[in-house]
Amino acid sequence: MTANKRVLTGITTTGTPHLGNYVGAIKPAVVASRDAATDSFYFLADYHALVKCEDPARVQQSTLEIAATWLALGLDTSRSVFYRQSDITEIPELTWLLTCVTAKGLMNRAHAYKAAVDDNVGASDDPDYGITMGLFCYPVLMAADILMFNANIVPVGKDQIQHLEMARDIAQRFNHRYGEHFVLPEAQVDEHVATLPGTDGRKMSKSYDNTIPLWLPEKKLRKAIMKIKTNSQEPGEPKDPDKAAVYSVYAAFASERQRGEMRQAFADGIAWGEVKQQLFQLINAELEGPRERYEALINNPHKVEQELERGAEKARELSRPFIAELREAVGIRSLG
Template identity: 65%
Template sequence: MSKRRVLTGITTTGTPHLGNYVGAIKPAIAESQNPDVQSYYFLADLHALIKAQDPQRVQQSRLEIAATWLALGLDTDNAIFYRQSDIHEIPELAWLLSCVCAKGLMNRSHAYKAAVADNEADGQSDADRGITMGLFGYPVLMAADILMFNAHKVPVGRDQIQHIEMARDMAGRFNHIYKGDYFTLPEAIVDEKVEVLRGLDGRKMSKSYDNTIPLFVSEKKLLKLVRKIKTNSLEPGEPKDPDTCTLFQIYSAFATVEESADMRQRYQQGIGWGDAKNEVFEYLNAHLREPRERYEALMSDPAYIEQVLVKGAERARAEANTLMEKLRVAVGLGRFQ
């Protein structure tokens, strides 16, 4: 029986934070250790160029994200871990898919429509002002990422479901036009149990809001950030509602069920915000201390990270080459015999 294939991409435009860990990294690393699943994890560095045109930022983010996943226990013997830009077959597949993809489908992309709406709201005479072909064609490249390895499942947030549907559309059209079962139709997996962690200001933790807590900041910086988490004006001794508290949510995302229940009781007993923040810091710091040490060691040895990614790329390209040879023949670009 063939393994179920699961694929996850990580855009390399920033530093991983607690929200990334809880929402994506932690469940993905657990899946990477499942022998019944063939997992593909990649640094989506070609996608990053759509948003970031600062070479140093992209390069540093690639290193930080790779080090983060390795420090947190990604099983690279079971899972295939690689850089998108190392798999040259992916842009080639993106071109083949773009030749069967209707422009009207891209016109309906949420990201493109949002960019057009922003221009119109700003009173721009050109609705496409500042919109690159990278942004417009983003769903095609994402489809190539998925279809290259015929992933069965793609874990995504709700805002990404449309892209999986577009990948299915392109796969189906290609299969129909070239009369073969070249591509598996992927399915979006949205885990409703995965929490969206709130940031320092109570909104969703996001680089866009500048409200994140980076995973591997120093102890001193971590304490400073935890103390900045927004709370209300209730005094010590007054009961507090844990369900509306960012501090409690962050604690619960890392704590056991029993520990969360104990903290919930202390909220009802009126724990002071200063004491609560100190306890959350101590808990997070203890939880992250060992992976932080591994992360710092990895960041000081980029040659090792490069070795791991090159090995992953070799495994990925072995599969990609086989599929692309088949697809080239299908479209009439095969070798002369």
């Protein structure tokens, strides 16, 4: 690796990729991975998945689906490091080293933990009912993911900024006690990242059950798009694109020229069915080639596994010597 800036992105392996994931995270990250001035790290966060998912088959299947998705969409693994978190044995070791310098009070303030406690208050005599140490210590594992590779930049949504602040706090504590080993990571929050509405108009999210899976076959994709909620305005009536979920989805895939033409069509009273048909054609044209590559990869898990193993070896070329340095720093040393 060069002295380029390092950018790191993790994807939790609990679900099936949908159009919102593609537009908001995957597509811009694949483009960014081709930047010659950046060393990009992308990992499948399967240890993190265990906090949220108790179905082993689902974690495994999601790992395959997400890895195949990134590869099918053109992630250049010769220029980036693409790996499975659990393949990097130095990450759980670093997690323990960081746990030993992390204040419990810092973990008490984590949003996910506080939200779980709040849910319990009033519903149980025990505010910590059902809360695992996995959930409580989640931010330390996230810090280890970032600090293991001394990432300079971590693209995050607004809800993840606290985790980056915690990673910086933990890194500073370790550096203060054992010397300067960690770069302090910076959160990169893109205010312009597209947040796609789902079929009901709310943000596309698994929790709302309103997603459109990314790799639906052509006929099912069209059917899902036709279900996007619209109002009762008739054909011929002018419509407001800024209040229509179907236009927001269209705009995320369209060129500037296409967006302008569609806005004019809205002013001219285009029928909702025609908008959805044009949206289907636009999305299908973009995903047709990648869909074929995805299907080929899903049906050849061995090829995906080989890519992840190669990525893990590239990652461990960095993590092995670094964990040796950190062991030495904390006093876990040879006596000979």
